[in-house]
Amino acid sequence: MNSGPRLLKRPRGRTVFSGLMTALIVSACSVGPNFERPSVEVPSSFRGSPPVGSTNSLAELTWWEIFKDPTLRGLIGTALTNNYDLRIAVTRVEQAQAVLAQNRALFLPQLGYQGSVGRGKNATGGNLFFTGGMAVDTFAVAGNASWEVDLWGRIRRLNESARAQFLASHEAQREVAISLISQVAQAYFRLLALDAQLEIARRSTNSFGESLRIFSQRFEQGVISKLETSAAAAALASAAATVPEFERQIFVQENFINVLLGREPGPVARSATLLQEDLLSSVPAGLPSELLKRRPDIREAEQLLHSATAQIGVAVADFFPRLSLTALFGQVSPELSAFTGGGANAWNAAASLAGPLFQGGRLLGQYRQAQAMRAEALLRYQAVVLDAFAEVANDLISVQKLSLERVEQARAVEAYQVAVQVSMERYVAGRASYYEVLQEQQLLFPSENTLVQVELNQFLSFVQLYQALGGGFPLENGGKAAAPGGSF
Secondary structure, three states: OOHHHHHHHHHHHHHHHHHHHHHHOOOOOOOOOOOOOOOOOOOOOOOOOOOOOOOHHHHHHEEEHHOHHHHHHHHHHHHHHHHHHHOOOOOHHHHHHHHHHHHHHHOOOEEEEEEEEEEEEEEEEEEEEEOOOEEEEEEEEEEEEEEEOOOOHHHHHHHHHHHHHHEEEEEEEEHHHHHHHHHHHHHHHHHHHHHHHHHHHHOOOOHHHHHHHHHHHHHHOOOOOOOHHHHHHHHHHHHHHHHHHHHHHHHHHHHHHHHHHOOOOOOOOOOOOOHHOOOOOOOOOOOOOHHHHHOHHHHHHHHHHHHHHHHHEEEEOOOOEEEEEEEEEEEEEEOOHHOOOHHHHHEEEEEEEEOOOOOOHHHHHHHHHHHHHHHHHHHHHHHHHHHHHHHHHHHHHHHHHHHHHHHHHHHHHHHHHHHHHHHHHHHOOOOOOOOHHHHHHHHHHHHHHHHHHHHHHHHHHHHHHHHHHHHHHOOOOOOOOOOOOOOO
16 A cells, blocks of 8 residues: 555656756756857058057056156055045945856855744634634744746846956956056156246246346446336246246145045155156057957946847846746644654745746837847947047057157257347347347247147157057956056
8 A cells, every 4th residue: 555655756756857957958048149249340550550560569568667767656556556446446346246146146046944933823824724713832944945947048148247247347447547557647747747847937037037137237327228127027027927826736736646646635756857757769559459458448348248248138038937946844833842753844845937928018128128238338339449549549649749849849949048048148248139138038938838848748648548558457367467566
């Protein structure tokens, strides 16, 4: 009599096992499109790039190899450690990593437990249940497990999307770091330029003051009129008025640098002048195709496109039924002492299949939304690539033309310096008027300021080109590197 039931249980267990294995085999497929890097039109060379045989790129050098000034390198290292925007970017990476861990957990069975103690009449466990009018006690404890079998790859697509988001956040962090390096370098060069312009303003003030002294002496001797001394006094006052303005700008620029460094406003030490800074004489741009692999904003846009593509698979999987396996094992009894007996054992194993029949267009709307989001991500990727090529081309031509402009402007300054000296000698000798002296002085000092601005623009264009090429850190280990004096 007892052999029959035992024989019936074996095929049932085999059936459940076979069904589970079949589900696992079927779950090897994933609905929705697989991601492929979109093809973009890549030029053979950057516009404005000089014809060179080398394929090396300026971006292959790390930032501490590019910037030789020890003070600047110290500032960049501090910024990479303390800057708040970069620290915020790090927390976003950590958030994306946590989201990825949450999605990975969907692959595994979800285990839990439950327990209850109660006493009631014609009710148990919060539900109505006839107990013959008697008050009864209930004791229960159990462990439970549930697992969604990934038949259509919904969970895998969720993980694929989350992983792409994580990688995108890492590229965003790298983009913030590279931008921060560029910001600190440009701010430091602007500070040095302001120092140079302040020096020019003070020198011009002294020069106009010397002219006023000479004019005043000749006025007292009755050689010239009040017109000449008044013109010299006006020129002196105009030059002196620029000194506090440059001092104000220096104060503000120092505070801006300290904000980038994540510290309180204060003075910024500098160990060199703008003219003492050294730039690389050669600025190879490398191959445009390498830009797609190096620039963090392009890599970030690619990962966001990958994530959006995976979300289409998630939306498609929602059209299909979901298979869930559940199990429960525990003890339940009206008497606590009966927990040790076999009669108190409780267990349950079940499989459920649930799918949509009518959702009023909700699932179709989600699918179309996912498609539109992927289309947007693709357009953003293409736009970022196009902007990257344009930025490199603009910065390349700027570096080249500003170098030529600097040479010519330096010649102009040198010629004006000679003109001022000669005009003053002619005036003292009585062979030139005061107007000639003031005219040459008023041409010299703006020309010197223009030279400083051209030199500054040359430095800024170099830094912008380095940033546009994706320079800053080697791509190994996700673009992170232990820099001298910095923790990034």
